Amino acid sequence: MAEEVSSQMNSLSISETNPSSSATISLVSGDDIVFKVEPTIAKEMETVQSFIDETDGKITTIPLPNISSHDLPYVIEYCEKSIAGKITKEFEAEFVKKLNNEEVKELFLAANYLNIKKLLDFLSQVIADRIANKSVEYVRRYFGIENDFTPEEEAKLREELAWTFTGVDPDDEDEN
């Protein structure tokens, strides 16, 4: 469903057609791949919907510079299921099975950018599940975060948090 477009497509194309017609919407990923979707999908993506509303529906090509062509199909898949009312536990379990840690984070940021509430809630839980019962070091590695506490601050926190260091899962490096 993706088609390559030339770089001048980066500028917005303004449709002259009647806004009430059900023309498809083109979502353009950060790496300039166009995804054509049904206009109803915008209802799930608040950021896209408000973009359309602000221009009275005249704009049907929407650039999404923060979202890659790798992530966008996942987002579209989830939204289409959501519109069809087919988000089930089974679907979500299958959906998340396909994603590695890096992709979960990317999708979370995409969902945040597009303001897709259901997907955000779902991915929050997925991330929470993946860092639950893991060590602080694991979480830092998972998110690529640098420890910016001073050694003194770190030592104090370790003392106060001694109770969390018992019964932690061994770090599971194979997950990625």
Add this chain to the structure above:
Amino acid sequence: MKNNKSDNNYSNDYLFYEILVRIFTALHVADLAKASMVCKAWNVASRAPVLWKTLDLNELGMDVPLRLYAWFGEHSSKKMTQILKYASSLGGENISCLIFNYYVYLTDEHLISIAERTPNLKRVVLPITGNISKIGIEIAMRSWGGIESITVTEMFNNANFLNAVGKYCKNIVSLKFTCLFEQYHAEAIVNYTPNLRTLSIRHFLVSMRGLCHVLNSLEHLEVVNLCHCLITDLLEGSFQDYSIEDLRERVDFSCELIICKENSCLRCTNRLRNDRGRPSYENMEDIWREDEIESLAH
């Protein structure tokens, strides 16, 4: 297709405050505490007020043995104190509802540690087992002077507790008793909680005289939950049981009564056969959690 967003390395300020808070809402207490030591940005986010409105110690994210008197030993008990201190250092003034762990044995040190750090508490659900001194209760209830709602359990079912509530907590509007309700409870709440609006005494033995006193005297009462209760009084050495109709005949009251279908209620039938309004601990956790009054369920 390769992801080409090479600039997307999750540096400390990349995951914004709101995003972190959204993820943190799905974490248990222990994982949230660990998140607070990941980096400074995470530490700030882990203190977000929205994360701490309710501190439910049944959601620790740690292995607590599912039996009463859990963590009775000194080492485990100290661990609980550390948890309470750290959680309240993150959430402290934002905690408005505190639900103790059903299984963990509560000590003075636990109670005082958390009470002194949660000055804005509005509702507390007390645990089933523990040993609290008179001084412990006094300090706790003094710290919780603004409290409005309490779930009382057998271990707090005593005059020290009720007196301390009367002395320090003038804003009580809602009480749930997960223990026997006798005449002296009725006298205490009539004296100490004159503004009571909601009362729940479900699934326990309730004194008929006490109930009449409450319904006659507490003029702000709006709703009383008596589901699965056994209303009774000791008369000349034997128990006389009463129906809701008996109660209506004796007292003229205007508040709403929540009752089960006495004659066809399976729970009541089983209870009368088995425990006569004195449920065993095995059955108590559900009774402690559930309530037909939504604000008293958790």
